[in-house]
Amino acid sequence: MGISKIRRPLLYIVLILFSFFFLIPVYVMLVTSVKPLDEVNLADMWSLPSALDFSSYSEAFGKLAPNLLNSFYLVIPATIISALLGAMNGYVISKWKFKGSEIVFTGILFGMFIPYQSILIPLIQFLREMGLYNTITGLVFVHVVYGIPITTLMFRNFYANIPDEMIESAKMDGAGFLGIFRYMILPLSISGFVVVGIWQFTNIWNEFLFAATITQSDQQPIMVALQNLSGSQIVQWNVQMAGALIAALPTLLVYIFLGKYFVRGLLAGSVKG
């Protein structure tokens, strides 16, 4: 008891210090983004604004709105399709094991670790041939394909928790492969779909390499547009910070409201399920 009297305040001090480190960028983003341009200078970076000025938000939003829309057109179908494929694969790999199914699974899984640079040159050639280069559809396709490993892994780990006896007794009752999937597995998968959906939504929203190499100007998703905004010659830091916040908002909101599932996805995606 005596020890905990000293230890508790010490513990809080350490945790609060680290909290400061983690919150610095939030402070900088928020404070800078609501400053009028003449207060955005190097010397006053940390000071609070004299008055709230939201013009940087309207300017950033005006520049980023089309790209924001692109990102939604990209993320929603890509998330849904890759989650469905993951559920199908996870069902087979966990409940209909066959000789070599573990090798097939490992082979699929490898795809989530590769540096995407190592497939990028042929991928762009392929998309050009198909007429999908510089289209959101092309980007959706790319994210579906390279999302297969992680969604398969997550659903396999998720379905591993459904007891095999349930499948066996359904088979006894005459249910077949598709029937079991449709009437038993899918209804049990809702939280699995939430976890995988959040994970894919966040990752595809935040992705940069594919987006930057496959799309140009008016087809670009938000992260590329944000990078262009910060790379431009006139450095209006308030607009940049407002832009960064706008770009981060959808995934931040998902995290704030569904953070539990986000962390569950993180744990489910780290191979050892």
Add this chain to the structure above:
Amino acid sequence: MEPAKTVHANQQPIVQVKKRKKLTTDRWKSILFLTPSVILIAIFVYGFIGWTGYVSVSNWNTIVPDFSFAGMKNYHYLLNDFRFQADLRNTLAFTVLFIALVIILGMGLAILLDQKLVRGESIFRNIFFFPMALSFVVTGVVWQWILNPSTGINLFLKNFGIEPKWYTDTNILAGFEWGKIEFGLPVAIIAVVIAAVWQMTGFALAMYLAGLRGIPDDIREAARMDGCTEFQLYRKIIIPLLKPITVSVIIMMAHISLKIFDLIYAMTGPGANFVTDVPGVNMFETTFRGNYYANGAAIAIIMLLSVAIFIVPYLWSNRKGES
């Protein structure tokens, strides 16, 4: 006895045939379910890696594709290239620092949060977790502003008489001549590591918290009964029990750091003298800005090999562990 045997012999095959037939259709359906994904992965992962490998030994270093065989020329060029040598040094420095800090901070904070003493644990947890929901691009943009040497954090540090140059510093710590470059720890890399650690510590923290929750209380109790101090308890018992998690964290962080691109591209770019350049950024610029496709492909293949060294044994041992 004879008739009975015949009946038995007759019945068995009928049942078996019926059962096998049902199993076969379901078996076919299950394989059909898996087929689209297997085909896509076969083409877009393995086929395309092969294709990139093919490009990497070609002469395609202009905008017009040229698939004539170049042998190891492009690899030879890279290994003697100042920029690529700098990339290798930077990646090594980045990977070591990044993994070490993520593990120390992740495990340390997890142990602190796991103490029953802390109230408001979920608030702290959320503060440490939320950067993971952000894009590396956002992180890069914000940290570029914070670690800008003429502003940012230096406005405080100036009061103590220190003004680090952060990502604009071109010094190499503990440097010595190696190939065309000065090998050592580039100071500028530390700035990028700070941003990356800020973003990824939550990952390690989440893993370690889950691990700590999985350790039964009676183990701690038994150790305390035996006169273990808290420090010994962690050093001798808890941390060794967390080893599988540490291995997973190292693997996940290693593959992220070996392919890192967006954070550095958004935050610093290659940097003066390529002090913050990494293979991911180099590949992107070489291929898509410079049109040196074969060189870019060779960089990509080297990146893939460096990741595979970690990943293949890990996947292999995981697969074995499950069967």
